[in-house]
Amino acid sequence: MARRAARDGSRVRRERGPRSARVGQPRRQYGLAILSRYPILSWTHVALPVPGSLEPRGYLAVEVEVEVELELEADARGVPLTFATTHFTESDSGARARQAEHLVGLLRGVRTPTILTGDLNARPDSPEVKTLTESLVDAWLDGGTSDGFSYSASRPARRIDYVLASREFDVVRAQVVKSGASDHLPVVADLVLSAAERAD
Known part of the structure; x- marks a missing residue:
């Protein structure tokens, strides 16, 4: 204030x-939004648990069909995948832990390769992030080249923004991009769907 x-x-x-x-x-x-160059086939929004009077938090997921190249250059086909985003509570680590557990339960029901992004308001060694990385790959750990600090945009000193992916993806690289569009810096990751998934 x-x-x-x-x-x-x-x-x-x-x-x-x-x-x-x-x-x-x-x-x-305000809330969550996903913009996609691929047609959105379906979407889901779920409210995450928040105690008392804390502001609402949610999980937004869309299913899209992306075109992938097969071994023969002329061949391509659509592969469904889920892209999701979330924003965890800022000031209550217990609430974030419950939100992470709830999110893991939601992701168990997803049957397509999945990318989850979001401001988790928690450092990589926190219990809530570890809950998510038991089943998802932290793209920064596999493809990042610096500290990955994304907050605050004016003086980055914490890594609290994430790109997490299911194990069907290989991480090519991850980077934090300079921008004045938000109080956070964007985290960008290049992911490749594994050959086995493309061939199925």
């Missing part, structure tokens, strides 16, 4: 961050 002086000398309270609004304007709505 920050305070600033109004023109008449009174103090006006103002929030910072993604929910900020100009004084006198309604608060912005």
